Amino acid sequence: MPEAPRDYNLVEQNEKILEFIEDVTANVDQVQKRVLSEILSNNANVEYLKRHCLHGQTDRETFKKHLPVITYEDIQPDINRIANGDTSPILCSKPISEFLTSSGTSGGERKLMPTIEEDQGRRSLLYSLQMPVISMFVPGLEKGKGMYLMFIKSEATTPGGIVARPVLTSYYKSSYFQDRPYDPYTNYTSPNETVLCPDSYQSMYSQLLCGLCQNKEVFRVGAVFASGFIRAIRFLEKNWSLLCNDVRTGTINPQITDTSVREAVMKILKPDPKLADLIQTECSKSSWQGIITRLWPNTKYVDVIVTGTMSQYIPTLDYYSNGLPLVCTMYASSECYFGVNLNPLCKPSEVSYTLIPTMCYFEFLPVNRSNGVNDHTPRSLNEKEKQELVELVDVKLGQEYELVVTTYAGLYRYRVGDVLRVAGFKNKAPQFNFVCRKNVVLSIDSDKTDEVELQNAMKNAVTHLVPFDASVSEYTSYADTTTIPGHYVLYWELSLKGSTPIPPCVFEDCCLTIEESLNSVYRQGRVSDKSIGPLEIKIVEQGTFDKLMDYAISLGASINQYKTPRCVKFAPVVELLNSRVVEKYFSPKCPKWVPGHKQWINHN
Ligand code: AMP
Numbered sequence: 001m002p003e004a005p006r007d008y009n010l011v012e013q014n015e016k017i018l019e020f021i022e023d024v025t026a027n028v029d030q031v032q033k034r035v036l037s038e039i040l041s042n043n044a045n046v047e048y049l050k051r052h053c054l055h056g057q058t059d060r061e062t063f064k065k066h067l068p069v070i071t072y073e074d075i076q077p078d079i080n081r082i083a084n085g086d087t088s089p090i091l092c093s094k095p096i097s098e099f100l101t102s103s104g105t106s107g108g109e110r111k112l113m114p115t116i117e118e119d120q121g122r123r124s125l126l127y128s129l130q131m132p133v134i135s136m137f138v139p140g141l142e143k144g145k146g147m148y149l150m151f152i153k154s155e156a157t158t159p160g161g162i163v164a165r166p167v168l169t170s171y172y173k174s175s176y177f178q179d180r181p182y183d184p185y186t187n188y189t190s191p192n193e194t195v196l197c198p199d200s201y202q203s204m205y206s207q208l209l210c211g212l213c214q215n216k217e218v219f220r221v222g223a224v225f226a227s228g229f230i231r232a233i234r235f236l237e238k239n240w241s242l243l244c245n246d247v248r249t250g251t252i253n254p255q256i257t258d259t260s261v262r263e264a265v266m267k268i269l270k271p272d273p274k275l276a277d278l279i280q281t282e283c284s285k286s287s288w289q290g291i292i293t294r295l296w297p298n299t300k301y302v303d304v305i306v307t308g309t310m311s312q313y314i315p316t317l318d319y320y321s322n323g324l325p326l327v328c329t330m331y332a333s334s335e336c337y338f339g340v341n342l343n344p345l346c347k348p349s350e351v352s353y354t355l356i357p358t359m360c361y362f363e364f365l366p367v368n369r370s371n372g373v374n375d376h377t378p379r380s381l382n383e384k385e386k387q388e389l390v391e392l393v394d395v396k397l398g399q400e401y402e403l404v405v406t407t408y409a410g411l412y413r414y415r416v417g418d419v420l421r422v423a424g425f426k427n428k429a430p431q432f433n434f435v436c437r438k439n440v441v442l443s444i445d446s447d448k449t450d451e452v453e454l455q456n457a458m459k460n461a462v463t464h465l466v467p468f469d470a471s472v473s474e475y476t477s478y479a480d481t482t483t484i485p486g487h488y489v490l491y492w493e494l495s496l497k498g499s500t501p502i503p504p505c506v507f508e509d510c511c512l513t514i515e516e517s518l519n520s521v522y523r524q525g526r527v528s529d530k531s532i533g534p535l536e537i538k539i540v541e542q543g544t545f546d547k548l549m550d551y552a553i554s555l556g557a558s559i560n561q562y563k564t565p566r567c568v569k570f571a572p573v574v575e576l577l578n579s580r581v582v583e584k585y586f587s588p589k590c591p592k593w594v595p596g597h598k599q600w601i602n603h604n
């Protein structure tokens with residue numbers, strides 16, 4: 001981190017950013033009009049727009065008349081051409097600098113989102129909005145550091161030679177992150193080398209070590225998602241005595257072999273027996289309640305996303321942090337970065353994101369059952385449904401919408417797959433609660449498994465039961481986050497016609513087959529990130545699913561319309577299922593996973 005330049009003025013800097021927010025939120029519609037016009041004029045020559053009969057027009061009416069509202073599958077042939085090396089302007093007139101690999105999947109593989117060089121500036125702008133906002137609520141943060149756990153993930157190259165990697169890996173490897181100028185708000189305890197270390201054990205170890213040895217300076221802690229932060233605490237539970245020894249002696253555990261990491265850490269690490277005593281005392285207590293505030297006593301908040309599926313981690317975070325504020329700063333995706341939370345100290349259940357109208361052109365599809373939002377197979381919208389899309393300024397308070405974006409990098413009227421609810425307004429800009437990701441039933445980390453994938457995996461698994469004349473008569477699933485890492489649980493009620501007992505290894509094979517059938521993000525979580533534990537099948541007593549139905553009906557469900565839920569979340573239902581478990585089996589090993597798309601394997 002370079003020293004502060006003499007003319008650095010934090011107050012002025014913050015004011016400028018807050019003014020920017022005021023300005024763009026007051027002039028939402030003008031800004032959106034300009035953004036669409038810029039995108040369409042920059043890309044007037046691209047094949048996709050010409051294909052849809054747009055010949056340089058940049059007005060909203062013509063755009064909306066001609067351009068279909070699409071999902072990833074609609075542009076997959078175009079994406080594949082780019083990935084295979086076609087450099088003609090297909091979606092965007094500027095060169096696609098890389099593909100950002102989304103945690104959303106298509107055909108079991110990560111979706112590839114095109115991005116252009118200048119998008120990095122837009123993403124950096126969104127990052128730069130967060131701290132001036134938080135500083136209005138939590139003063140003095142510039143006097144301390146942030147202990148943020150940041151990781152890169154593996155990357156691959158498409159057959160046409162374009163790098164494909166997650167958006168954060170791209171950001172951490174960019175000069176925007178590595179050569180960032182002095183800014184007290186990006187003063188992290190982790191040296192860049194520890195973030196950029198490709199070995200996840202060494203990266204986590206060295207980042208925690210640097211965080212521990214600067215513990216008094218840490219004013220805020222965080223990770224992108226709650227699941228990642230909890231993984232760090234779990235790592236600390238397993239490795240604290242090694243870390244403590246390093247703090248005591250001022251040396252680094254020999255398992256850290258990356259020389260650039262060792263050198264960077266050695267610039268910070270000094271023998272500190274007093275701190276080591278504190279770490280030892282606190283970590284060896286039987287309860288880890290409040291461990292964050294005990295080890296990092298000046299921490300004012302935990303910066304992690306706890307909206308959407310991450311809300312399942314709130315109680316665990318509250319426990320470890322002794323109820324420190326959980327701050328969700330931003331809402332973003334590989335397609336585009338969208339918005340920030342302007343009320344960062346609000347309760348997690350009340351978090352809303354203000355979409356920043358300079359990021360892309362936003363449209364909103366009202367959510368109701370007839371427009372495909374709740375269908376499992378996305379389909380094209382008909383003309384009438386297309387006309388239901390509304391502008392950012394026209395959304396209605398309390399209404400839910402599916403987000404549709406048009407980006408500078410060449411996605412036009414693209415359905416992101418997120419459902420948002422209007423919670424309020426900042427000037428003329430709506431603020432949205434994140435409601436859910438469409439169709440996702442199971443998620444532990446960044447994996448998103450939908451019902452169709454689960455059903456397909458089940459179909460593959462039950463073939464192991466056929467030789468025993470057995471089948472699964474009912475099933476449901478549960479994302480169990482009481483274990484660290486969390487894991488998928490399937491509850492099976494069996495129908496047994498044969499007399500041969502089914503050996504445990506058959507159910508273990510079923511577990512593994514399900515894992516092998518799930519998408520690549522799930523398998524990466526199991527194999528590479530170790531952020532998901534082995535899948536578990538719990539066999540329940542006969543009649544359990546009838547009891548589940550009785551319970552749902554007692555709560556008001558209609559007998560005629562009752563369908564077994566393919567995923568359960570409600571605690572009493574999970575308890576009912578758990579109380580009737582007769583056998584449990586875990587996946588005996590990790591499923592197969594390799595970086596990149598399966599079609600590229602021969603090219604890399
Ligand atoms: P990815 O494309 O892998 O970066 O994932 C982006 C998706 O993560 C979004 O479309 C959302 O579904 C989810 N996501 C991102 N930010 C948030 C947030 N603040 N709260 C809830 N979900 C989020």
